[in-house]
Amino acid sequence: MRKSRDANPFKAMPNILYPDELMDKAYNRSEKIAGELRTTTRGLSTPKSKIIEDNKIRTTASVISDNLLKIVEKTPSIDNLDPFYREILEIMVGSDEFKKSLAAVQWASEIVKKLGTQYSRKVKKAPSPQATSIVRKEFIGRVSSVLKQIYPNMAFLGVARNKLKNIPTVKNLPSVVIAGYPNVGKSTLLRTLTDAEPEVNSYPFTTKGLNIGYTEEGIQIIDTPGVLDRPIYERNDIELHAVVAINYLSDMILFVIDPTEFCGFTMEEQFNLLQEIRKTFNVPILVALTKMDVDEIEGLDKLEEDLGEYEVLKVSSFKKEGIADLRERLLDILDEQGLMGLLEE
Ligand SMILES: Nc1nc2c(ncn2[C@@H]2O[C@H](COP(=O)(O)OP(=O)(O)OP(=O)(O)O)[C@@H](O)[C@H]2O)c(=O)[nH]1
Numbered sequence: 275m276r277k278s279r280d281a282n283p284f285k286a287m288p289n290i291l292y293p294d295e296l297m298d299k300a301y302n303r304s305e306k307i308a309g310e311l312r313t314t315t316r317g318l319s320t321p322k323s324k325i326i327e328d329n330k331i332r333t334t335a336s337v338i339s340d341n342l343l344k345i346v347e348k349t350p351s352i353d354n355l356d357p358f359y360r361e362i363l364e365i366m367v368g369s370d371e372f373k374k375s376l377a378a379v380q381w382a383s384e385i386v387k388k389l390g391t392q393y394s395r396k397v398k399k400a401p402s403p404q405a406t407s408i409v410r411k412e413f414i415g416r417v418s419s420v421l422k423q424i425y426p427n428m429a430f431l432g433v434a435r436n437k438l439k440n441i442p443t444v445k446n447l448p449s450v451v452i453a454g455y456p457n458v459g460k461s462t463l464l465r466t467l468t469d470a471e472p473e474v475n476s477y478p479f480t481t482k483g484l485n486i487g488y489t490e491e492g493i494q495i496i497d498t499p500g501v502l503d504r505p506i507y508e509r510n511d512i513e514l515h516a517v518v519a520i521n522y523l524s525d526m527i528l529f530v531i532d533p534t535e536f537c538g539f540t541m542e543e544q545f546n547l548l549q550e551i552r553k554t555f556n557v558p559i560l561v562a563l564t565k566m567d568v569d570e571i572e573g574l575d576k577l578e579e580d581l582g583e584y585e586v587l588k589v590s591s592f593k594k595e596g597i598a599d600l601r602e603r604l605l606d607i608l609d610e611q612g613l614m615g616l617l618e619e
Contacts, residue, residue: 283356304330327409330410345431352369362438372430375430376427382424386417389413448493448616451496452528460530466597480498484497505550532563533563534568536568560584587599
């Protein structure tokens with residue numbers, strides 16, 4: 275049985291502060307602590323300036339290092355990502371650059387922490403108040419230069435987060451993906467099967483969005499305009515990733531053929547696309563012949579013969595004929611794969 279799909283994992287990514295915002299945050303925090311120390315260090319043997327500068331260094335280091343570490347910890351690790359979201363990441367921002375940027379942020383977090391320890395030691399050894407202040411300035415200079423180095427990575431992650439966090443979550447339900455040429459009757463069939471207007475969820479890989487509907491039993495039916503509606507060889511790189519992403523979403527395919535050819539595609543073209551989808555997707559396929567309310571469809575017998583190795587159901591969305599049988603078979607096929615348990619989760 276397939277792995278449970280989590281909600282959009284990128285939602286957990288924290289807001290990415292730009293390096294100067296991070297420096298400001300650290301500065302404000304260290305000034306606040308310094309203010310408190312000015313009133314509470316009376317009577318101590320260590321000179322006040324040393325205590326204050328040391329605290330400023332340690333506070334700055336921990337604010338920056340912790341903020342950077344939080345980015346790394348709250349960002350989902352690519353290796354553990356649900357494959358659907360991994361494809362989305364690849365399509366939207368590129369996973370290599372994403373990995374590289376996270377590694378740079380982790381590196382910076384560690385370096386800033388080390389600099390904090392190193393300069394805290396230096397300040398303690400400084401011979402005079404002027405010297406402590408010089409040590410702290412040097413520390414700030416080194417931290418700024420580390421942050422400057424990771425500026426492109428932070429900017430990249432900021433943009434990536436804003437793009438990724440808004441991707442709609444695909445529910446972790448038994449899922450049927452509808453495929454077939456344009457105009458064969460896919461969206462009408464989706465509406466008929468689910469008795470409702472589908473939700474339109476926008477994803478980066480298709481300008482038309484995915485139309486998602488739910489049957490009363492809780493099955494998720496996904497229509498994929500622009501993704502599974504023409505031959506693979508006509509696709510560019512992004513579209514190929516989209517096919518792969520959809521592959522991860524589907525527990526089965528409902529392939530729709532319009533034997534009337536009113537859709538503008540011949541039966542042969544539609545059959546060939548079906549064969550291609552079968553090679554690409556490793557899930558059960560059910561074929562629906564639509565528009566069966568149309569009289570005397572020429573060549574229907576030959577098509578049915580060609581479809582011999584597939585399970586085929588005839589339907590008319592207009593007359594609501596064959597719909598109950600189709601819904602039942604979808605349930606059976608998903609059940610045979612042990613997926614109906616997802617409904618109880
Ligand atoms: N006769 C008849 N026509 C239908 C039936 N279902 C859909 N149609 C018609 O077929 C045409 C295409 O239907 P859609 O449901 O939009 O087809 P689609 O495959 O979703 O098209 P795209 O959104 O372009 O991919 C429309 O004019 C529908 O009215 C049916 O059961 N019988």
